[in-house]
Amino acid sequence: MGFELSVVAVIFFISAVLMGTYSYTMMGTSNELIDDASAEQYRMQLSKLQTDIEIVESTADGFEGTYNLTVSLTNTGSESLRFDRMNVIVDGNLESYTYDNVAATWTPSETRNLTVTDLSGSGVHRVKVVTENGVSAYGSYLV
Structure with missing residues (x-):
């Protein structure tokens, strides 16, 4: 045992x-x-704190039923962003966009244009641009 x-x-x-x-x-x-x-998480929060954009101007052109929207944006933050990784929302709808044939990296203090095509409707519209890390800017335009 x-x-x-x-x-x-x-x-x-x-x-x-x-x-x-x-x-x-x-x-x-x-x-x-x-x-x-x-x-x-710390890196993402720091990136978000250092990111800021501003919609300088929103212009609609071509009013034969549909129009194209050109949005001028300035990177007012201190973080370089990817211009091809943004979201553009017009009147609550996610829209695809094109931009000038330049590098995809958007440096601070740089102003760039993006164009959304084949939009419809008249009156006052609202546009929202959202960066890859969630920082957004709002603007409105008249058609």
């Missing part, structure tokens, strides 16, 4: 050591993932 009790005690001890080692490894990996996610 003494030998069996010793064997069971050794099995329990080895199991406890293995489970402790496994748990420590998993907790270390989890902490690394949390640290990486926290660093990424």
Whole structure:
């Protein structure tokens, strides 16, 4: 009976050591993932704080049933942005846009134009431009 009790005690001890080692490894990996996610969250928040855009002018042209909207934007923040990763919303509808054949990187203090084609309707309209990190600017124009 003494030998069996010793064997069971050794099995329990080895199991406890293995489970402790496994748990420590998993907790270390989890902490690394949390640290990486926290660093990424800080980077995203800093990028958002340093981003600002302004709609300088919104101009509609070509009024034969449909029109084209040209929006002039200035990057007033200190963060370089991707001009091809923005969203343009006109009267609550997500619209595709084109821009001048220039580099996709939009540097601070630079003014650029984008064009939304085949819009319809008359009166006052609202346009919203949203950057890749969620900062937006609003404007209105008259057709």
